[in-house]
Amino acid sequence: MTPAGTLSRNERQIAFGLSVALSVLGxxxxxxxxxxxMAVHGAMALILGLFLVFRVGGRLYEGAPGIERHDRYFDGxxxxxxxxxxxWAIFAMGIGVWVSALLYWPEGTPALPWTSFGRLRPVHTxxxxxxxxxxxxxATSFYVLQRTARTRLADAISPWFVLIGFNLFCLWAVSxxxxxxxxxxxxxxxxWYADLWLVVVWVVYFTVYIRTLARRHExxxxxxxxxxxxxxxxxxxxxxxxxxxxxxRWNGADSFTIWAGVQDAMIQxxxxxxxxxxxxxxxxxxxxxxxxxxxxxRPIWSYRLSILSFWGIxxxxxxVGSHHxxxxxxxxxxxxxxxxxxxxxxxxxxxxAGNAIATLNGAWHKVRDDATLRFMFVAAVFYGLSTxxxxxxxxxxxxxxxxxxxxxxxxxxxxxxxxxxMIIFGAIYTMVPQLSGRxxxxxxxxxxxxxxxAVGGTLVYVVSMWNAGITQGLMWxxxxxxxxxxxxxxxxxxxxxxxxxxxxIGGGMFLTGAIVCALNCYATFRSAPxxxxxxxxxxxxxxxx
Amino acid sequence: xxxxxRLNPDPDADHEIDxxxxxxxxxxxxxxxxxxxxxxxxRELNTPFPKLALWAMILxxxxxxxxxxxxxxxxxGKDFTRGLLGLDQTEMxxxxxxALTADRSDWMAKFEAGDFPALQADDTLMLPAMxxxxxxxxxxxxxxxxxxxxxxxxxxxxxxxxxxxxxxPETIAETLHVGINATGDDTRFGQMPAFDWMERxxxxxxxxxxxALPQGNADADSEGGVLFADNCSACHAEGxxxxxxxxxxxxxxxxVIYGQDRASVLETLRRGRQGVMPAWSDRLTEAEIxxxxxxxxxxxxxxxxxxx
Numbered sequence: 001m002t003p004a005g006t007l008s009r010n011e012r013q014i015a016f017g018l019s020v021a022l023s024v025l026g027x028x029x030x031x032x033x034x035x036x037x038m039a040v041h042g043a044m045a046l047i048l049g050l051f052l053v054f055r056v057g058g059r060l061y062e063g064a065p066g067i068e069r070h071d072r073y074f075d076g077x078x079x080x081x082x083x084x085x086x087x088w089a090i091f092a093m094g095i096g097v098w099v100s101a102l103l104y105w106p107e108g109t110p111a112l113p114w115t116s117f118g119r120l121r122p123v124h125t126x127x128x129x130x131x132x133x134x135x136x137x138x139a140t141s142f143y144v145l146q147r148t149a150r151t152r153l154a155d156a157i158s159p160w161f162v163l164i165g166f167n168l169f170c171l172w173a174v175s176x177x178x179x180x181x182x183x184x185x186x187x188x189x190x191x192w193y194a195d196l197w198l199v200v201v202w203v204v205y206f207t208v209y210i211r212t213l214a215r216r217h218e219x220x221x222x223x224x225x226x227x228x229x230x231x232x233x234x235x236x237x238x239x240x241x242x243x244x245x246x247x248x249r250w251n252g253a254d255s256f257t258i259w260a261g262v263q264d265a266m267i268q269x270x271x272x273x274x275x276x277x278x279x280x281x282x283x284x285x286x287x288x289x290x291x292x293x294x295x296x297x298r299p300i301w302s303y304r305l306s307i308l309s310f311w312g313i314x315x316x317x318x319x320v321g322s323h324h325x326x327x328x329x330x331x332x333x334x335x336x337x338x339x340x341x342x343x344x345x346x347x348x349x350x351x352x353a354g355n356a357i358a359t360l361n362g363a364w365h366k367v368r369d370d371a372t373l374r375f376m377f378v379a380a381v382f383y384g385l386s387t388x389x390x391x392x393x394x395x396x397x398x399x400x401x402x403x404x405x406x407x408x409x410x411x412x413x414x415x416x417x418x419x420x421x422m423i424i425f426g427a428i429y430t431m432v433p434q435l436s437g438r439x440x441x442x443x444x445x446x447x448x449x450x451x452x453x454a455v456g457g458t459l460v461y462v463v464s465m466w467n468a469g470i471t472q473g474l475m476w477x478x479x480x481x482x483x484x485x486x487x488x489x490x491x492x493x494x495x496x497x498x499x500x501x502x503x504x505i506g507g508g509m510f511l512t513g514a515i516v517c518a519l520n521c522y523a524t525f526r527s528a529p530x531x532x533x534x535x536x537x538x539x540x541x542x543x544x545x
Numbered sequence: 546x547x548x549x550x551r552l553n554p555d556p557d558a559d560h561e562i563d564x565x566x567x568x569x570x571x572x573x574x575x576x577x578x579x580x581x582x583x584x585x586x587x588r589e590l591n592t593p594f595p596k597l598a599l600w601a602m603i604l605x606x607x608x609x610x611x612x613x614x615x616x617x618x619x620x621x622g623k624d625f626t627r628g629l630l631g632l633d634q635t636e637m638x639x640x641x642x643x644a645l646t647a648d649r650s651d652w653m654a655k656f657e658a659g660d661f662p663a664l665q666a667d668d669t670l671m672l673p674a675m676x677x678x679x680x681x682x683x684x685x686x687x688x689x690x691x692x693x694x695x696x697x698x699x700x701x702x703x704x705x706x707x708x709x710x711x712x713x714p715e716t717i718a719e720t721l722h723v724g725i726n727a728t729g730d731d732t733r734f735g736q737m738p739a740f741d742w743m744e745r746x747x748x749x750x751x752x753x754x755x756x757a758l759p760q761g762n763a764d765a766d767s768e769g770g771v772l773f774a775d776n777c778s779a780c781h782a783e784g785x786x787x788x789x790x791x792x793x794x795x796x797x798x799x800x801v802i803y804g805q806d807r808a809s810v811l812e813t814l815r816r817g818r819q820g821v822m823p824a825w826s827d828r829l830t831e832a833e834i835x836x837x838x839x840x841x842x843x844x845x846x847x848x849x850x851x852x853x
Contacts, residue, residue, distance in 0.1 A: 147584070147585040148584040148585055148587070150584075150585070218582070218584055219582075220582050222582075222584040222587065223589075290587070293587045293588075294585070294586065294587060297586075298574075299572055299579055299587070299588035299589055299590050300587065300588070300589040300590065301575070301590055301592055302589075302590060302592035302593075302594070302595075303580050303589035303590065303591060303592070304591075304592065304593065304594045305592070305594065305595070305598070306589070308594070308598075327634070327638075331617070331625070332616070332617040332632065332633070332634045333616075333617035333618050333619065333620060333625040333626070335634075336612060336613065336616045336617055336618045336628075337618060337619070339612065340608070340609035340612045340613065340618075341609070343605050343608055343609060344602075344605045344606060344609055346601075346605055347598055347601050347602040347605055348602075350598070350601075351598060354595075354598070361574055361575060362572075362574030362575070479645070479648075480673075480676065480677075481673075482649055482652060482673045482674075482676075482677060483645060483648035483649030484649060484673075484676065484677030484680060485677075485680045485684075486680075487680065488679070488680040488682075488683030488684045488687070489683070489684055490683050490684075490687060490692065491683065
């Protein structure tokens with residue numbers, strides 16, 4: 001379904017105007033900057049703008065879609081978002097396998113600046129967090145919002161603006177790193193104009209979410225929407241505060257952050273940890289709270305636990321960033337607060353994990369038979385495991401062993417592979433047949449293959465990194481009888497070789513599964529009848545009821 | 546009265562009646578009633594808050610309050626609560642550093658004076674000391690000189706018999722102290738100037754001569770030989786035999802760190818060379834430097850024995 005196919009004439013005119021504006025913005029950036037990263041990014045925006053100008057402009061005066069579209073959900077943006085989710089998944093997981101292979105074969109990369117580890121690694125993290133995770137969050141949030149509010153999205157332009165704008169941000173970020181442009185803040189490496197652009201996109205996102213919610217036909221707001229809204233609102237706050245910077249020139253990509261010294265480190269990890277909390281947890285809990293009960297056909301086990309979990313997560317998470325800075329120049333008292341709030345966060349986190357698993361009571365036969373539901377079950381289990389691990393690693397003496405080791409990498413991937421990616425795949429396999437007007441995916445057996453590749457890959461990855469991290473930590477702190485270090489640093493690096501190799505294999509398995517998923521989704525979308533209607537309960541109750 | 550809705554099925558309690566069916570729905574699996582809402586088929590059960598979760602939460606709160614009482618925790622004004630244990634992480638770090646230093650001071654102290662012959666004679670001391678020196682070498686030197694001291698392009702080999710500045714422990718310790726072409730005033734200084742002013746033909750002839758030196762068939766009367774005597778022998782010694790311990794290598798022994806093939810020699814002649822070794826006196830203690838000097842001297846044991 002094309003953007004123009006579902007837009008009214010008036011909406012197409014607005015879309016045309018926005019496309020022209022994007023082209024002008026891109027041309028302006030390219031012309032103003034003249035050379036360098038910003039000029040390339042301007043050219044990218046110009047090309048995208050011109051593509052949209054022709055795409056929308058060619059259909060400007062075609063017939064309008066019927067008024068009955070207002071009785072249906074608006075799922076075009078969700079479909080596009082799902083496709084972009086899978087494109088970013090394959091791209092960024094592929095880069096992830098590449099950089100992990102570089103740790104085993106350091107010379108296994110062409111001697112070009114853009115293929116160096118330092119440039120590729122943020123491409124992996126940004127591509128996964130923002131490209132894969134972000135597109136999945138936006139796509140599912142529109143889908144869940146409309147169904148739980150029983151209303152159509154408030155307008156047809158904003159969702160397209162959000163998704164296209166967001167993907168432009170991701171593209172700017174990732175291509176900038178490859179060209180050597182970074183503001184050197186982990187998970188926030190994109191330069192100042194990309195950050196400003198994301199603020200615009202995010203404000204539109206929040207606005208369309210609130211406007212749609214205000215039109216709901218359900219008296220109460222379903223808990224999934226609370227989690228999605230917390231994600232949107234807090235990510236806006238984190239993004240703006242962490243990225244406050246002064247550009248060196250208005251026509252160049254370089255900038256200086258306004259934060260300095262230990263405050264900079266604290267702001268960075270306040271951002272960094274809450275990116276985990278509100279980007280990679282809160283929004284995905286929204287996903288869990290919708291797709292798990294829908295797929296299992298079971299009611300949420302406890303309404304009260306879901307509320308406790310929401311307020312607990314929102315209140316406690318925002319304090320815990322300082323646990324990334326144990327034993328540093330950060331004052332001890334800030335570290336104590338970060339540690340204790342991390343521990344208090346455990347029960348609210350487990351409340352959601354436990355709630356999800358208890359919801360499956362009465363549906364265990366479905367978990368056994370349905371790989372899609374099993375994805376979501378495994379996601380809930382890994383969510384419980386990694387939140388426990390997170391609280392545990394935040395305890396200061398534990399952190400003295402784990403910090404700076406590959407245990408951290410293992411912990412992050414138990415969360416991102418085991419929890420975030422699994423719940424995304426569960427949501428995709430629930431949603432894609434629905435969006436295609438089909439009963440099942442095109443290749444139902446392939447879901448089973450994907451499931452075992454994903455679970456196997458995650459376990460291989462996480463177990464090898466646990467071993468690697470604990471080995472490193474113990475080697476670094478070992479002294480011999482004479483009070484001298486037992487191992488040099490390079491010996492601890494050499495000891496990592498087998499684990500790095502095994503980790504790369506685990507990542508490769510996970511990537512293979514994601515490719516199977518993308519092909520399956522492609523086949524499903526391809527086999528959908530033209531202008532397929534989602535198989536959904538009607539938007540409005542039929543009068544007979 | 547229990548707060549468990551299974552035991553207290555009161556339809557007028559704080560939950561709502563299903564808008565579609567008009568009566569309260571009870572989930573057959575768990576026995577709990579629903580909250581009465583329906584979102585796209587999703588319902589929620591009115592399950593009471595599990596006692597276990599409540600106790601677990603209280604436990605984490607108690608842990609936190611104890612931590613706040615014992616440790617530095619809450620800010621107020623320009624100060625913060627110090628905690629009953631009175632811990633200060635700077636003091637703790639310094640103390641543990643001192644404790645580690647004290648732990649090895651009994652044998653480390655013997656290396657401070659740098660009486661190398663006496664140290665080398667003491668096997669009971671040298672055996673554990675060289676193990677510690679190996680880690681020092683790996684952590685500080687191996688990045689350039691290789692894990693086994695085998696060197697690399699541009700970085701001297703330390704496990705052979707060829708030395709630019711001398712290979713006995715005293716000289717090595719001195720090199721470690723001051724560095725080569727380092728930032729301090731007393732640094733060792735060595736520079737191969739660029740001979741970019743030479744004619745192309747002269748460079749070519751000189752390169753032929755220098756390339757032939759290790760093979761032993763260099764002709765001192767050739768154009769290159771004459772140029773070498775005029776321009777190079779002041780540092781590299783007559784016939785390029787080196788040994789002047791001024792940083793200029795012997796050119797007759799195939800151990801030149803930048804390579805002695807024709808292309809490398811031409812590159813060296815045109816652009817010059819000036820390798821850098823940093824000074825370590827600010828980063829390592831006196832004892833550590835002496836330890837390393839002995840370790841590096843041992844890497845080329847034959848050489849040390851040859852001198853004795």
